[in-house]
Amino acid sequence: MKFFNFHLMPYRHADLDAIERNGSAWVTFSNSHYDPQKGAELYHEYLDQMELADRLGFDGVCLNEHHQTAYGMMPIPGVLAGALARSVKRAKLAVLGRALPLLNNPLMVAEEYAMLDNLTRGRFIAGFVRGIGAEYHAMGINPVQSQERFAEAHDLIVRAWTEPGPFAYAGKHYQFNYVNPWPRPCQSPHPPIWIPSQGSSSTIRWAAAMRYTYCQTLSPIAVVARFFQMYRDEADKAGYQATADQLAWSNTIYVAETDEKAMREARPHLEALVNRFLKMPVEMLLPPGYSNIESMKRVRAAKVTGKTSSIEELVKSGVVIVGSPSTVREKLAEYQDLAGFNTSLTKTQFGTLPDDMTRANMTAIAEEILPHFRDRAPQGQQPAAAE
Amino acid sequence: MADHTASTIEVRGCKIGLMRGGAGRPLLILHGASGAGTWLPFMRSLADKFDVIVPEHPGFGASDTPDWLDNIHDLAYFYLDVLDQLDLNEVHLVGVSLGGWIAAELAIRSTGRLASLTLVDAAGIHVPGVAQIDSFLRTDEQRIRDFFHDQAHADEMVERLLRPELEDIAMKNRVETARLVWQPRGYDPHLHKWLHRIDVPTLLVWGSHDRLFPKDYAFAYQRLIPGSKVVIVPECGHVPHVEKAATFISELEHFIDGMRAAA
Numbered sequence: 001m002k003f004f005n006f007h008l009m010p011y012r013h014a015d016l017d018a019i020e021r022n023g024s025a026w027v028t029f030s031n032s033h034y035d036p037q038k039g040a041e042l043y044h045e046y047l048d049q050m051e052l053a054d055r056l057g058f059d060g061v062c063l064n065e066h067h068q069t070a071y072g073m074m075p076i077p078g079v080l081a082g083a084l085a086r087s088v089k090r091a092k093l094a095v096l097g098r099a100l101p102l103l104n105n106p107l108m109v110a111e112e113y114a115m116l117d118n119l120t121r122g123r124f125i126a127g128f129v130r131g132i133g134a135e136y137h138a139m140g141i142n143p144v145q146s147q148e149r150f151a152e153a154h155d156l157i158v159r160a161w162t163e164p165g166p167f168a169y170a171g172k173h174y175q176f177n178y179v180n181p182w183p184r185p186c187q188s189p190h191p192p193i194w195i196p197s198q199g200s201s202s203t204i205r206w207a208a209a210m211r212y213t214y215c216q217t218l219s220p221i222a223v224v225a226r227f228f229q230m231y232r233d234e235a236d237k238a239g240y241q242a243t244a245d246q247l248a249w250s251n252t253i254y255v256a257e258t259d260e261k262a263m264r265e266a267r268p269h270l271e272a273l274v275n276r277f278l279k280m281p282v283e284m285l286l287p288p289g290y291s292n293i294e295s296m297k298r299v300r301a302a303k304v305t306g307k308t309s310s311i312e313e314l315v316k317s318g319v320v321i322v323g324s325p326s327t328v329r330e331k332l333a334e335y336q337d338l339a340g341f342n343t344s345l346t347k348t349q350f351g352t353l354p355d356d357m358t359r360a361n362m363t364a365i366a367e368e369i370l371p372h373f374r375d376r377a378p379q380g381q382q383p384a385a386a387e
Numbered sequence: 388m389a390d391h392t393a394s395t396i397e398v399r400g401c402k403i404g405l406m407r408g409g410a411g412r413p414l415l416i417l418h419g420a421s422g423a424g425t426w427l428p429f430m431r432s433l434a435d436k437f438d439v440i441v442p443e444h445p446g447f448g449a450s451d452t453p454d455w456l457d458n459i460h461d462l463a464y465f466y467l468d469v470l471d472q473l474d475l476n477e478v479h480l481v482g483v484s485l486g487g488w489i490a491a492e493l494a495i496r497s498t499g500r501l502a503s504l505t506l507v508d509a510a511g512i513h514v515p516g517v518a519q520i521d522s523f524l525r526t527d528e529q530r531i532r533d534f535f536h537d538q539a540h541a542d543e544m545v546e547r548l549l550r551p552e553l554e555d556i557a558m559k560n561r562v563e564t565a566r567l568v569w570q571p572r573g574y575d576p577h578l579h580k581w582l583h584r585i586d587v588p589t590l591l592v593w594g595s596h597d598r599l600f601p602k603d604y605a606f607a608y609q610r611l612i613p614g615s616k617v618v619i620v621p622e623c624g625h626v627p628h629v630e631k632a633a634t635f636i637s638e639l640e641h642f643i644d645g646m647r648a649a650a
Contacts, residue, residue, distance in 0.1 A: 028524070136569075137523065144566040283524050288565040293558045 001336060001373040004094060005053035005362065006062040006250060006345040009046045009080075012352045013038045014070040016276045024280040025070040026134040039073065043080075045355050049348070050084055052359060054091040056366035060125065061088055062345055065097020067131070068138035071277040078112045085119035092123050096196045096215060096345070099131030101146045102139045106153035106174060107181060110160040114185045122186040127194045127215075128154055133285045144289030147202075149173050161190040196250065199227045200291060208234035208242060215248040215345060218278075221318030224249055225339035232340070244378045248343035249335070252320040252350050255364040259323040265357065266322050266350075267311045273351030274309050325368035332373065340378040391426045391434065395449075396442075398465065398472050403450040404443035409434025412502065412643075414479040416441045417466070417486030419626075420522075420564040421548075422448045422556065429632040436640065437479065442469060444489070446563035448556055459511075459567050459575060463492035470500045477502040479643060483628060484508050484600070485564065488573070491608075495581040503646060505590040505639060506608060508597050508625050510573040512582075514607045520598050521572075523565070527557070536596040536624040544629075573600075582611035589615035590642040592635060594623035616642070 015033055019025045050061045061084065063077040074080060077097045084093055093116065098109050117124040130150050136143040152171045156179070159169070165180030185191055196215035197203040207214045208231045216224045228247045235242035252270065256262035286296050314320045321331045332344070348365060349358040391408025406426050414437035416430065423443035433439050444462060446452045455461060466489060470478065478501050482490025487509025494504050520533050528545055535541040548557075589612045593605035605617045618638045620627040628635045 140570045142565065142569040144562060144569065281524070281526075283526060287523055287569075288558070288561040293555065293562070296558060297554070 001341075001376055002059040002343045003365070003370055003373070004060040004062045004092070004248075004343065004345045005050060005058045006064070006096070006347050007046055007050060007349060008064050008066075008072040008347065009042070009074050010273070010277055010349075010351060011039065011070040011073055012042065012354070014277070016272055016352075019070065019276045019279075024134075024284060025277050026066075026280050027068050027137045027284060029070060031068075033070065042073065046349070047080065047083055047087075049355070049358055049362065051087050052362060053348070054088040056362055057370055058091055058362075058366065060092030060094055062094040062096050065095070065099055065129070065131070067099075067102070067135050069134065069277075078116065081116050081124075082119070085116060088120075092125055093120050094125035094127060094194060096127035096194060097129060097131075098127065099129050099135055100153035100157075101149035102131055102135055102141050103153060106156050107160060107176065107179065109153070110157040111181045111183075113157075113191060114161065114181060114183050117185040117187055117191045118183050120186075122191075124185075124187070124191045125194055126191040127196060128157075129196055130290075132198075133287045133290045134280055136287050136290060137284060142289070143287040145173070146290055158190065158193075161185050194248065199223065200295065201230065202292075204230050205234045207231065208246075209238045211235075211240070211242075211246065213246050213248055213343070215250055215343075217250045218319060221249075221335045221339060224318075224335075224341075228339045228341060244340050244342035247339070247341040248345050249339060249341045250345040250347075252322075252347040253328060253332075253344075253365055253369070254320070254322045254348075254350075254361055255325055255328050255368060256361075257324060259327050262322045262324060262327075263311060263315075266353075269351040269353040269357075270311050270314065270320065270322070271309070271351070274314065277351060325364065328365075328369055329372050332369065333376070336373075336376070337379045342377060344373075391430070391439070393426075396472075398469050401445050401451045401453045401465070403445055404448055406430070406441040407439065409437055409439045411437045412477055412479060413438045413440060413475045414481060415466075415470075415475065417480070417482040417489050418444065418447075419484030419486050420560065420568070422560045424448075427629065427632075429628045429636055432632070432636050433639070440473070440475070442466075444486075444563070446566070447560050452559075452563070456563075457566070459488055459492055462489045462567070463496055466493050467497060476500055479503045479505070481505040481507065481639070482509060484625065485510055485568065485573075487511065488575075488578075491578060491582065491585070492575070494585045494587070495578070498585060498587045501587045503588045503590070503643060504585060504612075505592060505642070507592045507628060507635075508594055508600050509591075509604070509608065510568065510600060511575060512579050512604065512607055512611070513571065513574040513576065514603050517601050517603045519573075519600065522599065523569070533598055534625045535630055536594065536622055537630060540630055579611055582608070583613060585612050585615075588642070588646050590639065591615055591617045592627055592638060593617065593619050594625055594627045594630065595619050595621050596623060597625045599625045618642075 022029045065077045066072040067075045077095045113126045130146050152173050160179050160181050166178040169176045169179050194213040195207040214231050232242045254266040321328050348362045393406050395402050396405050430439050443450045480490050487506040488511030491511045531545050532541040591605045591608050593602045609615050609617050620631045620634050623631045
């Protein structure tokens with residue numbers, strides 16, 4: 001299994017009570033709560049953690065993209081990717097953003113990603129996402145056009161990377177007389193493309209058909225397993241057999257000497273992540289047209305956004321893994337076999353977790369977990385997609 | 388009480404719902420973001436004197452969602468086609484909220500088939516510095532309440548409209564509304580440049596306490612449409628035709644009668 005150190009770069013000094021009073025850390029949570037002195041230090045703290053991940057032997061580091069929120073300070077992940085391109089010496093560098101529909105000029109992502117691929121001499125992984133619903137409130141992009149803008153921007157970027165320029169492009173949303181980006185990507189034909197999603201069936205079908213690596217965001221492991229099976233089924237339909245390398249699970253891991261200590265230490269920081277930083281009203285999460293009416297109804301009925309979770313629930317349902325080294329090894333092996341993935345996108349910092357605890361956690365994962373999974377692949381037959 | 392018929396018509400390959408009742412000069416009502424809904428009391432009253440025609444916009448309710456539908460201009464041209472197909476002349480065009488925006492866009496393109504224009508708490512233009520509710524961050528219940536000044540009236544509407552069997556249509560209407568109004572939020576930055584082209588008598592009816600498009604919008608429209616008149620309905624929110632139906636009807640009839648007297 002491959003391990004990526006996945007960072008959200010939360011503004012961890014945020015006033016959690018103020019977030020609670022506002023009902024969300026997103027869009028309407030005033031940036032007067034952002035202290036630039038503290039924020040500047042945080043950027044360096046988090047970038048240092050990414051560099052540590054490289055030295056500790058993580059296979060890659062992952063950046064993320066969200067807008068107008070204390071949940072994550074990476075509206076433009078390319079800035080941080082640029083900062084890391086030379087200091088992360090060995091690990092892969094993944095941007096699991098760019099929210100393509102938010103862009104009025106997707107050619108700039110073709111350029112930005114190609115530059116990063118050159119800077120890293122081909123260690124770059126290109127993520128394409130739609131962004132979550134809150135982004136459409138924040139950035140003034142019509143959520144009804146989200147899917148078609150994503151599809152068009154993706155096609156344009158991949159063509160820009162693979163077809164000799166210049167050529168003309170005339171889409172519904174984007175038009176160019178000259179598509180001819182310099183530089184071209186370092187990797188041939190282009191950097192690996194990864195598609196993170198909350199589990200939309202159309203996204204899974206498309207990612208499988210395109211043979212892109214599918215990354216499942218924050219979900220209970222049983223749900224992850226079902227979505228990964230859906231991917232394998234879709235690959236079968238597309239006429240090939242998907243490998244575990246095409247599936248990545250985005251999780252949170254915290255390791256301490258004992259289960260009890262790990263739970264005690266992680267609790268406030270993890271609960272701050274899910275119950276404060278992540279919370280938002282359903283109207284913000286799912287603006288009309290962002291997804292189809294059936295999935296909107298499903299999410300509204302489940303009332304997922306308003307729910308408060310305890311660390312016990314998160315651990316029990318396998319959204320996160322928290323415990324002693326042996327507990328974490330045991331769970332991770334069990335989940336890998338259940339869901340059949342070969343990449344772990346692991347948040348080692350989460351919520352309000354301070355720097356010293358994050359670094360201790362990263363070190364523990366690198367020493368106690370990574371070596372045991374280096375050559376481990378999913379074992380046994382993954383169960384069928386039945387509910 | 389005049390009765391009405393409900394039917395489906397097809398205009399250039401797009402099937403839409405159409406309610407129609409009464410007799411007299413044609414009075415075409417373009418509905419707002421909540422859809423055409425049912426034959427409302429104000430429609431019934433107006434049908435005593437007019438041939439009241441209430442189409443359901445493409446994309447809303449049981450109407451088709453055509454591939455060509457992207458923005459408000461598409462609907463303005465579509466309704467010009469509807470006027471042609473139904474061969475309506477001397478039409479009193481009444482547009483409510485989102486429908487008011489469509490009506491204004493239609494009228495700057497052609498008033499050839501219009502006798503008058505009435506905009507009711509209409510979207511379509513932007514007035515800087517006026518606070519407006521962001522309805523896309525409101526719950527279903529809040530959104531209904533935002534329409535009304537009198538919250539007792541709102542209680543009744545919440546009970547009537549928030550029913551599970553109406554959920555699918557409500558969500559379809561929300562998606563279509565977002566398509567048309569999300570960005571820029573509820574206006575076309577170019578519309579104001581062309582409102583001077585409206586050369587039929589124009590009435591602007593506004594609720595005194597509209598929190599979605601406050602009455603500043605009525606006066607802004609008045610400055611842009613030559614000779615237009617403003618009527619502010621007191622103690623009233625965003626939907627005077629529902630919340631203050633009697634006042635709304637009498638103001639509209641007074642306006643249309645006045646036109647005839649002047650003619």
